[in-house]
Amino acid sequence: MQSPLFAHTEAQTHERYALQNGYLLRVTVDGSEDILARKGSMVAYQGMVEFDGEYQHHGRRMARALTGEGLDLMRVSGRGTVYLANLAQHxxxxxxxxEGLTVDSAYVLALDSSLNWEVISVDSQYGISGTGKYQTVISGQGKVALMTSGQPLMLNVTPETYVNADADAVVAWSSGLNVQMQAQTHSSGVWRRRGGTGEGWELSFLGQGYALVQPSELLPPQNAVIGSGLAAQFGMGGSGAHGANQGNIFTN
Structure with missing residues (x-):
């Protein structure tokens, strides 16, 4: 059998984490340390590898139930090679x-099991932005595999040059940064994604670190029907943009 497909063979590397290509992660487990991966993200594996649901203590379960934020993971152990992907995201x-990394949990593909994570509250307006009121902080030393819809932009934040980004396009940032949510317009239509500007709320980053932005936003098209009632008009509640459009991006 002959085909150009045979050019897409396994990556030959001794690295624990390696990109098979831009959309597929290759992870080697050797019995010394497990990895935690997004549930359902395994597309192939070789060797004696086991997959188990990852236990979450009561605090994490409560945080996820109350905020919708948190990592939904499986534990990968044994000896072999695992290939992970999610909807062909980068x-x-x-x-x-x-220093730590603050990230929307929907963008985490895998991480070392030695890393710690917890849900925190950020300066946000709950229900208005797809970024939400809560994020996940990952701390310790180790590797994390993140996903983006399209090729991202890494922005350098310094005390002299702070950065503003659309709250619905932000993937992650350095945990040491100060974060505020704001809108540039003061018009009465600001609650409807800034009236006629077509832009929503933004996150402002101050301090020293980095902010990662993807070329994709969470909220629906500007003229989408998002429900009725006062809450929906302000983008909040189950019939608002955030509540009624779950699953309209690759991260869900």
Whole structure:
């Protein structure tokens, strides 16, 4: 049998984490340390590899139930090679140091089991932005595999040059940054994604670190029907943009 497909063979590397291509992550488990991966993200594996549901203590279960934020993971153990992907999203490897990484949990593909994570509240307006009121902080030392819809932009934040980004396009940022949510317009239509500007709320990053932005937003098209009632008109509640459009992006 002959085909150009045979050019797409396994990546030959001794690295624990390696990109097979831009959309597929190759992870080697050797019995010394498990990895935690997004549930359902395994597309292939070789060797004696086991997959188990990851236990979450009561605090994490409560945080997820109350906020909708949190990592839904499986534990990968044994010896072998695992290939992970999610809806052909772009995969990126990040080395987390003790500064920490704050991320929307929907963009996490895998991480070292030695890393710690918890849900925190950020300066946000709940229900208005797809970014939400809560995010996940990952701390410790180890690797995290993130996903983006399209090729992302990494922005350098310094005390002299702070960064503003559409709240619905932000994927992650350095945990040491100060974060505020704001809108540039003061018009009465600001609650409807800034009236006629076509833009929603933005996150403002101050301090020293980095912010990762993807070329995709969470909210529906500007003229989409998002329900009726006062709550829906302001983008809140189950019939608002955030509540009524779950699953309209690749991250869900």
């Amino acid at each position: 995969v990126h490897l990040v080395d987390v140091d003790y």
